[in-house]
Structures are given as structure tokens and as C-alpha cells.
Amino acid sequence: MNNEINPDATGAFRSGYVAILGAPNAGKSTLLNRMLGQKLSITSKKPQTTRNRILGVVHRQSSQMVFLDTPGIHRARNPLNTRIVDAALSTLAEVDLILLVVDAINPDKASEQLLLEKLDQHQRPVVLALNKIDQVQRPALLSQIEHWSAAFDFSAVVPISAKRGEQVDRLLDAMEAALPPGPPFFPPESLTDLPMRFIAAEMIREKAIRLTGQEIPYAVAVTVDLFKEEKNGALARIHATIHVERDSQKGIVIGKNGAKLKQIGEAARQEIENLLATKVFLKLFVRVQKNWTKDTKALRKFGY
Numbered sequence: 473m474n475n476e477i478n479p480d481a482t483g484a485f486r487s488g489y490v491a492i493l494g495a496p497n498a499g500k501s502t503l504l505n506r507m508l509g510q511k512l513s514i515t516s517k518k519p520q521t522t523r524n525r526i527l528g529v530v531h532r533q534s535s536q537m538v539f540l541d542t543p544g545i546h547r548a549r550n551p552l553n554t555r556i557v558d559a560a561l562s563t564l565a566e567v568d569l570i571l572l573v574v575d576a577i578n579p580d581k582a583s584e585q586l587l588l589e590k591l592d593q594h595q596r597p598v599v600l601a602l603n604k605i606d607q608v609q610r611p612a613l614l615s616q617i618e619h620w621s622a623a624f625d626f627s628a629v630v631p632i633s634a635k636r637g638e639q640v641d642r643l644l645d646a647m648e649a650a651l652p653p654g655p656p657f658f659p660p661e662s663l664t665d666l667p668m669r670f671i672a673a674e675m676i677r678e679k680a681i682r683l684t685g686q687e688i689p690y691a692v693a694v695t696v697d698l699f700k701e702e703k704n705g706a707l708a709r710i711h712a713t714i715h716v717e718r719d720s721q722k723g724i725v726i727g728k729n730g731a732k733l734k735q736i737g738e739a740a741r742q743e744i745e746n747l748l749a750t751k752v753f754l755k756l757f758v759r760v761q762k763n764w765t766k767d768t769k770a771l772r773k774f775g776y
């Protein structure tokens with residue numbers, strides 16, 4: 473065991489895998505980023521931007537939590553959504569604890585009902601985070617706490633603001649208490665075991681979605697075609713392709729005289745440089761792949 477890890481007074485160290493579940497837009501990515509203290513999962517004002525399972529590790533003095541970030545569970549309407557739901561549900565069998573995030577401003581009753589039914593079958597401890605309390609009046613919050621406490625036998629119900637970081641420590645305390653005793657899975661310095669090329673692809677996808685505003689829907693995927701570290705890691709050469717569904721979307725992503733693509737590349741490059749702590753040469757391409765969100769074969773290629 474590493475010297476930096478100090479078991480609590482009883483000598484018990486707790487560890488476990490944690491699945492983050494919740495309706496689209498509940499704030500799962502924001503909360504995960506807050507807990508990890510570093511931006512890994514992507515956030516956006518539009519729902520359903522998290523399509524991949526992201527593994528991050530939170531180290532505390534007396535516990536270690538390994539997070540599996542899952543996409544929002546909602547009713548599947550096309551093959552992409554079916555895969556999202558399958559991925560989210562299959563995560564439950566692998567974890568020691570489930571963290572359910574609910575948007576306290578706009579609880580998505582249908583999604584949450586579906587979720588609670590699934591959670592019942594899994595017999596795992598569930599901690600409920602009632603998120604976005606910065607936007608909710610106290611009486612409304614109290615009635616929500618009552619509602620959820622009656623709806624399910626949660627290990628704990630903790631009101632939080634992921635955005636402001638309010639009560640997030642209390643949430644981590646409650647989660648820690650619900651974990652089984654056990655040694656840490658990873659050395660303390662590991663924030664994530666995600667390969668860097670995956671992180672790079674996520675950063676580019678986030679910038680493409682953010683910088684094209686409302687014009688580009690979820691029909692955006694990014695593949696990293698080349699990721700080469702040079703000069704003993706002082707430089708990373710990255711070639712990536714932004715895949716869209718239609719010619720019109722390609723035009724939007726490229727922009728007038730290539731201005732938009734340049735902006736996306738610049739923003740993504742800076743973020744990847746910060747994360748890798750190296751200089752990055754980033755080259756972006758845009759490709760039209762008709763109907764990729766409906767095409768199961770294409771989905772597999774993009775890793776969904």
C-alpha cells in the first residue's frame with residue numbers, strides 16, 4: 473500500500489467501482505469533473521453528449537472510488553440510443569455502488585421511474601444526489617427529499633450543486649460509507665486510465681459541438697487517426713477526423729474560408745496541450761458519413 477494512503481481511525485480502507493446514472497442533462501458530467509477535480513468528461517448545454525463510459529479515479533484518505541460515467545438512461549428511439557441504454561445498464565452489474573443524479577430543477581420522472589425499477593433488480597447500494605440546488609427554493613427541495621426518500625431505499629440522499637461544488641464533499645462522505653472495505657485498485661497518482669487519444673477525441677468533439685452552437689446536432693463523432701509522441705514526449709502530433717452526417721453539416725463545421733474549423737482546432741489544441749502538458753500539433757479533417765447515427769456498423773467503428 474502506498475504511503476500517501478492513510479486508513480481511517482478504525483484502520484478500514486474502502487474502495488469500489490461506482491456507476492453514475494441519471495437522466496440526460498441531470499449534471500452527471502459536471503459532478504464527475506467536480507469530484508475528479510479535472511475536466512475529463514464533456515459537458516454541454518444540450519442533452520446526451522456523454523456517449524462513452526469514462527473511467528476516473530477519486531482518491532481520498534480513507535477510500536478510493538473508481539467512477540464509470542454512463543450516459544443518460546432514456547427510452548431508446550434509434551440504434552444509437554439502444555446502445556446507450558445497454559451500456560448504462562450493463563455497467564450496473566460491475567459496480568459496488570450506484571450514484572443516481574437527479575436534476576432538482578426539472579426531475580425527469582419517466583426516466584427516473586425506469587431507472588428505479590432497474591436499480592431495484594440490482595441490489596446495489598444507491599446514493600441519490602439531488603443536483604442543481606443553487607436554482608431550487610428550500611421548500612421545494614424539502615418536498616423533493618421527502619418524495620425520493622419514500623420512492624426508494626437509498627443509502628443516502630444528498631442535495632448538492634455540482635456546478636458550484638456545494639455539498640460535494642458530503643456526497644463523497646456518504647458514498648464512502650456505502651462502499652465495501654477493500655484496498656485501493658489504482659496508485660494514487662492515476663486520475664484516469666483512459667488512453668490519451670480517446671481524451672483528445674472527446675476534447676475535439678466537445679469543441680465542435682460547442683462552437684457550432686445550435687446548428688450541429690448530435691450527428692458528430694470524432695476519430696483520432698494519428699497520435700504520435702515525438703521528442704521524448706515533448707510534442708504530440710495528432711490527426712483527427714470530425715464525422716458528420718450531411719454535406720450541410722460539413723459546411724457548418726468548416727465555416728467560411730475554414731474559419732470555424734480553425735477555431736475548433738485552436739480551442740481543442742489548447743485544451744489537449746493543458747491535459748498532456750506537451751506541445752500539440754493538431755490537424756483536423758471533416759468527413760461526411762451519411763446517417764452514421766442510424767447505421768450499426770458505423771457505430772461500432774466509432775466505438776459506441
Ligand SMILES: Nc1nc2c(ncn2[C@@H]2O[C@H](COP(=O)(O)OP(=O)(O)OP(=O)(O)O)[C@@H](O)[C@H]2O)c(=O)[nH]1
Binds near residue numbers: 516518
Ligand atoms: N444550475 C446548475 N446547473 C448545473 C449544475 N450541474 C450541472 N448543471 C448544468 O446542467 C447541464 C447538464 O450538465 P451535464 O453535466 O452535461 O449533464 P449530464 O448528466 O452529464 O448530461 P448527459 O451527458 O446528457 O447525460 C449543463 O448545462 C450544466 O452546466 C448545478 O449544480 N446547478
